Amino acid sequence: MKNVSVTFTLNGDLVTAEVPATWTLLKTLREYFELTGTKEGCGVGECGACTVIIDGNAVSSCIYPILEVEGTSVTTIEGVADKNGALHPLQKAFLENNGVQCGFCTSGMIMSAKALLDHNPKPTKDQIRTSIAGNFCRCTGYVQIVDSIEKAVEMIKEKK
């Protein structure tokens, strides 16, 4: 199968991937760019573990065709901390409030939450729950994930 060439912005860098046209964004991230922080939990867009942000929107990368990525800006969990390695308030809050247990859903969970906070810096609890409704977690019962996102909101507010 012939490879296609797809150029897009990945975590702030302009990149080009040469991959089979049938590949998904998830496969390209994991196999081509070796960014394995984005996880596959179901492969059919049902569990949210593979969530990344494309042009500001949280999407399931496991069902996102790579050809659709041309010219977009993609952020993955690896691009959430700043270039100096300082953690994003969401990452800090997840560690401080037990928003992470096994961690398998965490990348996707943080990306969904980040997409929300980037648009809406003062979300209600209900908006927070809606933003992660497509992100499944088997460990936490979601309570401390919601806590973590609320704490991150406060941290971001204080920083400003």
Added chain:
Amino acid sequence: MSDLLYVGKNIPRTIEVDKVTGRAIYINDLKRPGMLYGKILYSKYAHAKIKSIDTSKAEKLPGVRAVLSGYTIPDVRVGFLKDQTVLKKGVVRQFRDEVAAVAAISEEIAEEALDLIDVEYEERPAVFDPAEAMKEGAVLIHEVDARGKPITSNIIPLPWKFKAGDIEQGRKDSAYVVKDNLATTWVNQCCMGTSGCVAEFDMNNNLTLYNQTNVPFLDKQRITEYLAAIGLKGKNVRVVNVTVGGSFGTKLDTDIYEFISIQLALKTRKPVKILFSREEEFRALPPRQPARFTIEQGCDKDGRLTFRKCEALLDNGAYTSWGVTTPSVMMMPMSSLYRVPNVSFEATCVYTNNIYCQAMRGYGNPQATFAVEVSMDRLAEKTGIDPAELRLINSNKSGDLTPMRLKITSCGLEECINSVKKSLDWDNKKSKNRKRGLGMASLIHVAGGARVYLSDGHGIMIKVDQNGHVDVLESGTDQGQGSPTVISQIIAESLGFRPEDISLTFGDTGLCLWDAGTHASRHTFMAGNAAIRACESAKRQILQIAVEKMPRLIKNNVKREQKKNPNFLEPELDYDMISDPEKLDIKNRMVFPKAAPDHKYFRFEVSDILRSGLHVGIGESKVVVAEAFYDPPTEMLDREMKGNLSLTYAFGTTGVEVEVDEETGKVTIVNLFAAHDVGKAINPTLVKGQIYGAAYIGAGYALTEEMLVENGRVMNPNFRDYKMLTAKDVIPVEPIIIETDERDGPFGAKGIGEPGLVPTAPAIANAIYDAIGVRINDLPITPEKIITALKEKKKQD
């Protein structure tokens, strides 16, 4: 113990920063040089004869490196009762039977190769109902046992019979008796990270298995036995855990895919990864054991329990994993939840052509407690005693010896019941509101180890280097519960260091000492106790170095002072207070005399002490290394299934308020209070995390989760059709932490991994009854069942 610096504090999970930055390596992410991808071909029938397997087309596909079947690998039996082979030969007995396996250079090619394998089957009659399978003349699932002896019945010969006291006497002493049938079904553990491993042999045929097991050492043992049986006797097996994407019991057994990856790696001489798809996770991973109960209970006119008699029927499926051993845990609530003098429990496990089962959080306890606690509510109704009061009348107490010979040490059950009552405003709200209802249920569970193997031990090794960094070889595993944080808190506290000074390696049989496994809510208790003991030794070693080297360090400091200030006079120092390790202590990395903790000259950073002990010349250098092996003084169950298998027990009560929409059958949980006797919360935020998560799975068990298995086939192998609760299904769990300061626990702690799940479903079931006056006795309690039951009730009214 109020001066604790780290234990009891909400230390953040900073040590796990890799998990929030995408850097943690799960099995999905692990790539070894030259690695191949393995895929498994499963049976097309629930029961059939394999007439032929033709793998020739698959073998010719470019990129395929090996195709194996039951006809090309040694015929070695594996599993708890050694009732199956790795790849099946002759007969398939369930849809998930592994018929062939492929290793290829990519997952896609491996999958393509599976399609090219031709298997010819001759379908056989099958049996899917354990009650049918028990009957004489039923289709036999197995013809011979592990020793080749003919089998004449599908009933598995297992010793699940428990008797204490005299049931007939208990019956005579009863003023009230209730009898009920209850059932629970298959539910999937639904780890977000699916199953998988990477097997890799070196050129000497020693095996490294990168895995995500809960039981590295038992895994190693089983695989070592398997290797010996296939002709690789004496070869080493190193099991190395990567970051584990959840377990909930799935990683307690050595699964068939592990053996298959080993066979493929052996055949190809390359590392081979097998990673399940989500569909495989639903179809080919053993879920929670279903059970049907007939339970009878009585009490006297004052509400004191007189007897409890229960018979359980378990659908074993076609082979045995840990599912059939769940009755050993069911016995605990059956015999010991509340004081009951006369007990009989008998479980029958029957082979069928269904999927087989294994462990899931709580083992058999959620199933059995569902039966016991619904029965308790029924008894309360019959006697006219308030259900909470009935539970208080019969509550376990500290110092009790239960009919199973469990020795109850600390026991917070009464406090749990009372605190839930208070939180729910039970006395004012119970049975008062149509459509709203209250219910409660309690639990007992092992919380101080569980002697299910002859050794219930846990080993730990600690080394402290010259920079004052602490490396810990921790024999357990972390599947997300937060052990890196909790164990580092315990070590920091015990050693006088800070949590950030500590690095831990988990679950590597090549480095760590034996551990029976991270199961049975035992890890904090066992590893904590082992860590405290190892820290005592390491601390003593550091203080011994301090006693030897401090005088010289002090002299050096004085000299330095004199260099700066020639008039400086050496002060009169009482060297006696640093003359013995007993007289010294360490806190926050500072070594100091107990008699004068802030002493200007006698206070040293620990790395100064450690370096002074190391860089001293030939023959005198000292390194600090300590190990401890903790194996609690508990008992294996005897032939009568009695014995104190845990050093302490967890108690808890869940109280629920529900609202039921009688039109739609929808149940809304308005309040859920989960009170747990945790002994001591080492890290309250993490303890709450265990309770939140467990209660959530418990609520799903009660209301939504069920694997639909039709004629042996899983019909809903995906998250769209298998209904886990999501962030939008708000379950307002409020943990209530009761601390009883368990004398044998590390800093007073008990295990809390499983308890939160156990009483959730019966508490919800009891609340639903309180709301609508009908009982649904088979889980899950779906809207359809509620509407049907309400219609039925209307007809009868």
